[in-house]
Amino acid sequence: MAQAANAFITTLNGDQKTEVMHPLADTLRYNWHFIPRERLGLNLKRMNDSQRKAAMHMVEVVLSDKGYQKIKDIIDLENVLRVLESRPPNDTRRDPENYAFLVYGDPAAKEPWGWRMEGHHISLHYTSVNGHVSFTPSFLGSNPGHVLIDVPQKGKRVLGPEEDMGYELLNSFSADQKKQVILAEKSPYEIFSVNQRRVTGLDKLEGLTMKEMTPAQKQIFKKLIALYLDRYHVTLKNQQMQQLEKAGMDNLYFAWMGDAELKMGKGAGHYYRIQGPTILIEFDNTQNDANHIHTVVRDLTDDFSEDLLKEHYAKSHKGGK
Known part of the structure; x- marks a missing residue:
């Protein structure tokens, strides 16, 4: 990841480096969103071919092949929205080149650093602290x-x-289990965590735990979790799985809101979340007559690697460095 970031930085001129590179302590790092808007940093539109290739390689090295393909497909959906909304080819609201890159700190140094790629429906955050890489919020x-x-x-x-x-998981449950799983007949308009720096308002764990599921249901639940973690490089996926196992897979909850039958594009909004002591995964498809999906993976102990950074700086200060 550091090699890819350094390779990207070497393609930039002085003015571009000023745009892209910020201190790790800059609060800009926490100002993130997934809506179409103007973004600080250098976006794909203002890069030359070699810079675009280097920027996208940063993304490629931290994701799996499937995850990287999802990124490319989401970017390509901007072209679909231009047609769907009858926008001109030079429209800047639905723009497959309005994905911006920022680097926090210096990836060539031994100190903590991070970077992000962000645009409509993509917000990726990576932070490296003493060899440990945080990849959330995602x-x-x-x-x-x-x-x-x-x-x-x-x-x-x-x-x-x-x-x-x-x-598939919802429909595997018995009527009694569904009474516990389905929290509301109406789905929320948006994921609950939205673009918060820290997840709030979801302190109460609700739904059905993995412990309460049958062996077959547990397998589906594990496959669902893997779908999200399979987006990332295998090292990061395994890191997260080890954390889940340490906290106890049986302590993971599955909860549902909204329509219990899939009716694609027919206004049947639905939402689910997976939550445990260390993780939150949200899925919402409610907007645009239930044809507009938002998903997020949050590490409740490691978003932006804030806890590790506090520990790092405390030790550095104690050592007089």
Whole structure:
């Protein structure tokens, strides 16, 4: 990851480095969102070919092949939205080149550093502290969730597996289990964690625990969790799985809100979350008549690697460095 970041930085001129590079302590790091908006940093539109290649290689090295393909497909959906919303080719609201890169700290040094890629429906954050890499918050969205119009991307469902397996798990439950799992008949308009620096308002664990599931249901639940973690490089995936196992897989909850039957593009909004002592995963498909998906992975102990950074700086200060 550091090699890829350094390679990207070497492609930049002085003014571009000023735009891209910020101190790790800059609060800009926590000002993140997944809506279409102007963003600080250097976006793909203002890069030359070698810079774009180097920037996207930063993304490629921290994701799995499947995860990187999702990133490319989400970017490509901006072209679909231009057609869907009858926007001109030079439109800047739905722009596949409006994805910006920022680097915090110096990846060539031994001190903690981080970087992010962000644009509409993508917000990726990576922080390295003493060899440990945090990869959350990590947001991916899809609009349309299911491409229905007559374009080359017709039929595409970038986050379809996450939707389908959520329903598969829900439909595996008995009537009594569903009473515990389904928290509300109406889905929320948005994921609860939104773009908060720290997750708040979800302190109460609700739904059905893995411990209360049958062996077959547990396997589906584990596959659903793996769908999200499989987006990332295998080292990061294994790091997160080890953390989940240490905290106890049986302590993971599954909760649902909204329609219990998948009716793609027909206004049947639905939401689910996976939550435990260390992790929060949210899926929401409610907006645009339930054809607009938001998903996020949050590490409740390691977002932005804040706790490790506090520990690092405390030790450095104690040592007089």
